[in-house]
Amino acid sequence: METQQYHVSFRGVQKSYDGIRLVVKDLNLDIERGEFVTMLGPSGSGKTTCLMMLAGFETATQGEIYYNGKPVNNIPPHKRGIGMVFQNYALFPHMTVGKNLAFPLKVRKLGKEEIDQAVLEALDMVQMKDFVDRYPGQLSGGQKQRVALARALVFKPELVLMDEPLGALDKQLREQMQYEIKNIHEKLRVSVVYVTHDQSEALTMSDRIAVFEDGIIQQIAPPDDLYERPDNSFVARFIGENNTLHGMVDTIEDGVARVTLDDGQQVMALAVNVDKPGIPTLLSIRPERVVINPDEEKMTQTVDGHVEQLIYLGDHIRCRMTVAGNSEFIVKIPNAADSRMLEVGQNIRIGWMTDDCRALDAD
Amino acid sequence: MALQDVADKSLHDKLRRAERRKKIEAVSLIGPLLLLMVIFYFIPIGMMLYRSIDNSQMREILPETAKALAHWNGQGLPDESAYAAVVADMKVAYPARTLAGAGRRLNFDKVGFYSLLLKTGRKLKKIGGPPYKEKLIEIDSKWGDPKYWTVMKRGLKNITLIYLLRAVDLRYDDTNSIVGVPEEQAIYKSIIQRTVYISLSVTILCLLIGYPLAYFMATSSASVRNLLMIGLLLVFWTSLLVRTLSWILVLQDKGVVNSFLLSLGIISHPLPLVFNRIGVYVAMTHVLLPFMVLPLYSVMAGIPSYYVRAARSLGATPIAAFFKVYTPMTLPGIGAGCLMVFIQALGYYITPALVGGPKDQMVSYFVAFFVNERVNWSMASALGVVLLLMTGSFYLIFGKRVNITNMKLG
Ligand SMILES: Nc1ncnc2c1ncn2[C@@H]1O[C@H](COP(=O)(O)OP(=O)(O)OP(=O)(O)O)[C@@H](O)[C@H]1O
Ligand SMILES: [Mg+2]
Numbered sequence: 001m002e003t004q005q006y007h008v009s010f011r012g013v014q015k016s017y018d019g020i021r022l023v024v025k026d027l028n029l030d031i032e033r034g035e036f037v038t039m040l041g042p043s044g045s046g047k048t049t050c051l052m053m054l055a056g057f058e059t060a061t062q063g064e065i066y067y068n069g070k071p072v073n074n075i076p077p078h079k080r081g082i083g084m085v086f087q088n089y090a091l092f093p094h095m096t097v098g099k100n101l102a103f104p105l106k107v108r109k110l111g112k113e114e115i116d117q118a119v120l121e122a123l124d125m126v127q128m129k130d131f132v133d134r135y136p137g138q139l140s141g142g143q144k145q146r147v148a149l150a151r152a153l154v155f156k157p158e159l160v161l162m163d164e165p166l167g168a169l170d171k172q173l174r175e176q177m178q179y180e181i182k183n184i185h186e187k188l189r190v191s192v193v194y195v196t197h198d199q200s201e202a203l204t205m206s207d208r209i210a211v212f213e214d215g216i217i218q219q220i221a222p223p224d225d226l227y228e229r230p231d232n233s234f235v236a237r238f239i240g241e242n243n244t245l246h247g248m249v250d251t252i253e254d255g256v257a258r259v260t261l262d263d264g265q266q267v268m269a270l271a272v273n274v275d276k277p278g279i280p281t282l283l284s285i286r287p288e289r290v291v292i293n294p295d296e297e298k299m300t301q302t303v304d305g306h307v308e309q310l311i312y313l314g315d316h317i318r319c320r321m322t323v324a325g326n327s328e329f330i331v332k333i334p335n336a337a338d339s340r341m342l343e344v345g346q347n348i349r350i351g352w353m354t355d356d357c358r359a360l361d362a363d
Numbered sequence: 364m365a366l367q368d369v370a371d372k373s374l375h376d377k378l379r380r381a382e383r384r385k386k387i388e389a390v391s392l393i394g395p396l397l398l399l400m401v402i403f404y405f406i407p408i409g410m411m412l413y414r415s416i417d418n419s420q421m422r423e424i425l426p427e428t429a430k431a432l433a434h435w436n437g438q439g440l441p442d443e444s445a446y447a448a449v450v451a452d453m454k455v456a457y458p459a460r461t462l463a464g465a466g467r468r469l470n471f472d473k474v475g476f477y478s479l480l481l482k483t484g485r486k487l488k489k490i491g492g493p494p495y496k497e498k499l500i501e502i503d504s505k506w507g508d509p510k511y512w513t514v515m516k517r518g519l520k521n522i523t524l525i526y527l528l529r530a531v532d533l534r535y536d537d538t539n540s541i542v543g544v545p546e547e548q549a550i551y552k553s554i555i556q557r558t559v560y561i562s563l564s565v566t567i568l569c570l571l572i573g574y575p576l577a578y579f580m581a582t583s584s585a586s587v588r589n590l591l592m593i594g595l596l597l598v599f600w601t602s603l604l605v606r607t608l609s610w611i612l613v614l615q616d617k618g619v620v621n622s623f624l625l626s627l628g629i630i631s632h633p634l635p636l637v638f639n640r641i642g643v644y645v646a647m648t649h650v651l652l653p654f655m656v657l658p659l660y661s662v663m664a665g666i667p668s669y670y671v672r673a674a675r676s677l678g679a680t681p682i683a684a685f686f687k688v689y690t691p692m693t694l695p696g697i698g699a700g701c702l703m704v705f706i707q708a709l710g711y712y713i714t715p716a717l718v719g720g721p722k723d724q725m726v727s728y729f730v731a732f733f734v735n736e737r738v739n740w741s742m743a744s745a746l747g748v749v750l751l752l753m754t755g756s757f758y759l760i761f762g763k764r765v766n767i768t769n770m771k772l773g
Contacts, residue, residue: 055676078678078684084676086673093692152676
């Protein structure tokens, strides 16, 4: 079977809670051993549901989930040996930190010395050794998070699921924890399935990201691919900042589409998600790939723009302009000597490379 | 080092001040309630406590005797002045009909005093003039017995402990030291034991029935939960008396249970289910069950499902997850429920009185008995004090165990 080589495989998995609406529709996902896969998507898109099916707390309405090449639909959660970090930490409030960590080892009937050793090791890994005798109620959010992480790892699972583990933390702490989780992942080489709806978190941590929308994976790809080469307009809009221009496809040749924009200007774009002439399309261009006053020789595409607003951000200037009827067109201009010349109300030329402009489905 | 100390001290002071402010806030919020409790709760209880040791009416009935015996050293017989004082007091008290009260009171301490006083009172008209010592001893030789004078002196103090002592089967002997009452009179200790035993049994029964019920309520759908809740609260909509009486109908020889079992042929004679301990357990458990289920349910409803899930994901079987993670988290509910049921059960009166037999009556029954039948408020109060002490000490012991004192105000 082809599922043999993967650590986890979802094969045609569907899930409905009420028998009416499918919360997960035809999920297919393979996770390699040691991989860090993130499920990213808006609220209610079915991320937690997928995780719960993998952990064994929900059963798939249809399809099969394979773990180590074996179907797991009939294995109860406690026999799956999958570590899990919950969004609300779920530390047992009546046990000290040490007891919390010892719990998975005790139910596995390990010896006392072995348990003590493993608990201290795991706490050491998250720099929480000094807190063994504290109760969860006496810890800060970040500390609880570390303990929850240590508890999910202490029994050495091969797979760890994390459901928005950093959702409750402030920005700075979140970034620090992202870094630490990533470090631990690299050190232990466990497979991680991580759920978040923070795209920057997904981009910094993951080997691959699965973008969910409404129970469907829209695209699954490494972070740079996802950012540079979105497959469809949902992904393009969901990941990072993105400029969109509406137009009609005139011709498609060698994977390049000629598109007439709403105001009549013509541009070329990569035909990613358009297959025939005469259909509407949405062009997607990243703000940092747009150049002002381009050298017409070098830039393959140029159009007219009208400067609406300039925001000084230190290292770069954020310029909002109207391009082909879209007044939310953003250009990031590096803070170099010549960029100071821009003024609000000015008409300028802007340009980009054909490869950086992607013709996607118009929704 | 010194600087460090100063810093520590000011920090400590600040902490104390902040905590004091919090306390003041809490107290001012519950102030009105506190006032109400003082007026309707603490003052009556204080009066009851005092009633159990108050002996001042004896001095009003026999004022001269009290004065005369105050100087007596308690050795041998008192001198003539005491006898004269007795005669003087009785001459007032006998026609005023207060002598019988004093007699009953002293008779409680030493049997024979009631008749001694009334007999002497009757014969006072013909007693003539002093000296009285010989004449009184002639009327009744007990006046020549130092034991009676010891009891008299003890009985004329403003404060007395005899009721409290009796409530735990103790008494003064003739030499004024405290000893146990004779075997055949010692009943209160066993009544106290019985009260605790019945209350404990009812508490355990309530827990055994209430815990699964509360768990079921906390985990079932809203409609099922509402139905159960109504069923549970139905108990509060009917009066205690009606509920208890209906148990008699159900449990009596010709009641529903027995006729059902008889008709099935499982039994050939009706089981004795009421007017005995079984009846008491059944009825009290039924009446007190909501006080177990409600705190349990409110604690369980507040436990999110992810704790048990976390335990399962860590490798615990469903049973281990339930007993090692879920149950400990419900301890505050168990504690509150048990305490509420137990403490209420300790003071139960109507239910055991109606569905129990003579051997199933608890302390409260005897409180009522002394008030209604014996008109002995002091003894009733003394038993009340015993009940209060029992309740209080169980609260302290049990409340600590389950950290109930850690449940802070607000
Ligand atoms: N136990 C349940 N019973 C019924 N419906 C459920 C249940 N759990 C989730 N749902 C529904 O399934 C859909 C997907 O929920 P899910 O929790 O998987 O979303 P999510 O992607 O994790 O969202 P979020 O980012 O907000 O956590 C939602 O519409 C939700 O209302
Ligand atoms: Mg979720």
